[in-house]
Amino acid sequence: MTEQTTEFPKVQFVEIDEVHEGQRIDNFLITKLKGVPKSVIYRILRKGEVRVNKGRIKQTYKLLNGDVVRIPPVRVKSDQESNISSGLKSVQKLEQAIIYEDKYLIVLNKPSGIAVHGGSGLSFGVIEGLRALRPKEKMLELVHRLDRDTSGILLIAKKRSTLVALHEQLRSKSMNKIYWALVEGEWDKSVRSVQEPLLKINTKSGERIVVVDREQGKSSCTMFDVVEPLDGATLIEARPQTGRTHQIRVHTACKGHAIACDDKYGDKAFAARANSLGLKRLFLHAKEISFYHPVSETTVRFEAELEPALLNAIEAFRIKSD
Known part of the structure; x- marks a missing residue:
C-alpha cells in the first residue's frame, strides 16, 4: 500500500448543525480531519489554533448548533483511509x-x-x-x-x-446484550454471575492485558447461563452488566473456563483440541441485543447468526452417544 498525503492546507470555518450538536470538539476534529493523528489534533487544541466563535476552547468543549469552528491548516501523511x-x-x-x-x-x-x-x-x-x-x-x-x-x-x-x-441506555444498563461462548470444561450451573474487578495493564513487551485485581480493579459483573453441556467443554450465554475491556474473556478464564482459541487468556491444550476439530478463531459471539429505539420509540431486538465455523465447532464438541 503506497503512502498518501492527507492535506487540509487552508484555514477552514465550519458552522455546526444538528448533526454535530453536543459533540466534543476533539471528537469532532477526529472525524473532520480523517487521517490526522490524534496527537496532532490535541496539539492544535492545546496551542489554541482551533477556535470556536473566535475564542479558545478546551478539548472537552461540547459544540452548540450555530457554533463556527476555525480549523487551522494541517498536513500529515496517512496510509489508511484514502486507499479504502x-x-x-x-x-x-x-x-x-x-x-x-x-x-x-x-x-x-x-x-x-x-x-x-x-x-x-x-x-x-x-x-x-x-x-x-x-x-x-x-x-x-x-x-x-x-x-x-x-x-x-x-x-x-x-x-x-x-x-x-x-x-x-448503556450507562443506565437498559440496553441488553447477550453473547455466546464456548469454554473449556464443565461450567457449574450454580455459577450465575462473576463480579471480579478488572484492571488494564501493559506488559514489558508492550502488550495490553486485563487482570483480576481486587484492590485497584474496576467493578465488573457478568451474568452466565449454560446453553449446552458438551464433551470437555460448555456452550454458555454471557450477559455483561458492565462494559470493561475483555470482560467476558477474563471472567471466564479466572474461573478456570477459558474461551476456545483465546490467544490472550486461553488454555493452549484446549485451543489445540479446538483447532484439531476445525475451530481456528475465538469462540465469542455477540448474539443478541435489545434496546429502545430513540426515534421509533419502540423496543427493538436483533439477533446475529453464528457463522458456519462456530456452528461446526458446537457440533464437533457435542457428546457423542454410543
Whole structure:
C-alpha cells in the first residue's frame, strides 16, 4: 500500500448543525480531519489554533448548533483511509453483514478478524469500511465496541442524537446484550454471575492485558447461563452488566473456563483440541441485543447468526452417544 498525503492546507470555518450538536470538539476534529493523528489534533487544541466563535476552547468543549469552528491548516501523511475502496472484497463483506439499517443507525453482524477501527498496523476497520460504503453519510460513529476477534452485533449511529440516546441506555444498563461462548470444561450451573474487578495493564513487551485485581480493579459483573453441556467443554450465554475491556474473556478464564482459541487468556491444550476439530478463531459471539429505539420509540431486538465455523465447532464438541 503506497503512502498518501492527507492535506487540509487552508484555514477552514465550519458552522455546526444538528448533526454535530453536543459533540466534543476533539471528537469532532477526529472525524473532520480523517487521517490526522490524534496527537496532532490535541496539539492544535492545546496551542489554541482551533477556535470556536473566535475564542479558545478546551478539548472537552461540547459544540452548540450555530457554533463556527476555525480549523487551522494541517498536513500529515496517512496510509489508511484514502486507499479504502467500496469495491474491496473485505469492505463488501461488511455490506453483506448489515442486519438492519434505517436513517438513524446500522446494526452489523461484525465478522471475526475485523477491528472496529483502523490503526496499529491495520489498513482499515469497520468504521472506515462503512464510510467507504456510505460516503454521503455525514456521520457514522460506534455506539459500543467489540474486540477484533469477537464476532456479532455491533451498533453504529448515523445521527448525533441517536448516539447520545444509545449511550445513555448503556450507562443506565437498559440496553441488553447477550453473547455466546464456548469454554473449556464443565461450567457449574450454580455459577450465575462473576463480579471480579478488572484492571488494564501493559506488559514489558508492550502488550495490553486485563487482570483480576481486587484492590485497584474496576467493578465488573457478568451474568452466565449454560446453553449446552458438551464433551470437555460448555456452550454458555454471557450477559455483561458492565462494559470493561475483555470482560467476558477474563471472567471466564479466572474461573478456570477459558474461551476456545483465546490467544490472550486461553488454555493452549484446549485451543489445540479446538483447532484439531476445525475451530481456528475465538469462540465469542455477540448474539443478541435489545434496546429502545430513540426515534421509533419502540423496543427493538436483533439477533446475529453464528457463522458456519462456530456452528461446526458446537457440533464437533457435542457428546457423542454410543
